[in-house]
Amino acid sequence: MNIAPTIKRYPVMSFIILTLGLSFAGFLIPVPPEGAFATIAFLLLPILTLVALMLESVTDGRRGATQLLRHSFRWQTFTWIERPVGAPIVSDGHVEQSLPV
Numbered sequence: 001m002n003i004a005p006t007i008k009r010y011p012v013m014s015f016i017i018l019t020l021g022l023s024f025a026g027f028l029i030p031v032p033p034e035g036a037f038a039t040i041a042f043l044l045l046p047i048l049t050l051v052a053l054m055l056e057s058v059t060d061g062r063r064g065a066t067q068l069l070r071h072s073f074r075w076q077t078f079t080w081i082e083r084p085v086g087a088p089i090v091s092d093g094h095v096e097q098s099l100p101v
Contacts, residue, residue: 007058018051 007014023044031039049072057065 004058007055011055011059015051015055018055019048022047022051 026040026044026047029040029043053065053068056068060067
């Protein structure tokens with residue numbers, strides 16, 4: 001049974017069904033009760049990425065999967081640095097110069 005045509009025809013529905021199915025299956029893994037939340041969260045986080053990569057490779061082939069990875073790992077350095085560094089600089093409605101220019 002080949003499900004690739006169905007995935008190509010209904011990609012969003014396939015993403016939702018696969019993500020929910022794998023997420024619920026993750027809860028069936030036996031884990032110790034003292035670290036259950038962290039273990040389950042650690043196991044469930046990569047599910048979205050793996051399902052997205054799998055569906056992208058089925059629908060658009062290798063080119064689509066590499067394009068998805070390329071866009072996923074594109075760093076927006078200014079945004080990541082601006083928020084933690086820029087927040088303490090602004091205080092009382094005016095900008096203080098905290099770093100020598």
